[in-house]
Amino acid sequence: MGVYLVTGAEKGIGRALALNLHERGESVIAVCLNDSDELRQMGLQVEPNIDVTRSAPLRALAERLGAAGTKIDVLISNAGIFRVVDTLGEIDYEEMRAHFEINALGHLRVTEALMECLSENAKVGLITSRFGSLGENSSGRCYAYRVSKAAANMVGINLWHDLKKRGQTVVMLHPGMVATDMSAGSTGDFIQPEEAAAGLVRQLDAAKLEDQPEFRHANDQLLPW
């Protein structure tokens, strides 16, 4: 059994990931922007008030984990936002920056702050999105989200190169179209967070240190960058 850290753990896919892993007996550190009494009462270690756009709380978390001798076997950087369906002529550059700060730089900030807490052979899973695929963008729009998620994949490949030297690996993951607050109001065939989490956990279990950087759907499909 291992130590898993999940960001954005208080709801949606992050919560489902934390519960999936807890239920199979892993030790789960649930990192929350706010807090989760629900997860705490279920026996998970909850780390509240951690905004992935701020380095100080992440560094403080790293210090707490270091002092407790905790090593993370799998770091799942999941926190993200999708707040605007922006179209040309109506781009909100403040929102664009906010998406970039959370969805792209968030993964980098979290991994950089916690890298000394990673165990030997640790895995890092970045929850990006198929919306960030350059090869699959057939419908345009959603500039802020798409651009930030494409950048997230590049962050992941760069991290892969750096962490490989330390014997660790990184995989970029798309959860599918999932019924969460993020997708509320959208139409389509959405799966439940529990199904997405189960698929993401399968991908993380299967990821190997010797793999090349990969962008995978929770359903195992290899996605184009």
Ligand SMILES: NC(=O)c1ccc[n+]([C@@H]2O[C@H](COP(=O)([O-])OP(=O)(O)OC[C@H]3O[C@@H](n4cnc5c(N)ncnc54)[C@H](OP(=O)(O)O)[C@@H]3O)[C@@H](O)[C@H]2O)c1
């Ligand atoms: N749902 C989908 O169909 C879908 C598809 C592709 C990719 N994804 C990706 O999957 C991940 C999880 O999405 P979801 O659908 O579960 O969305 P969600 O239900 O909106 O959950 C997002 C989580 O991220 C947290 N968060 C937001 N901003 C944060 C910040 N600055 N610092 C720390 N935590 C922050 C949220 O905290 P609060 O609740 O406190 O705001 C929440 O816990 C995201 O990266 C998303 O882009 C989702």
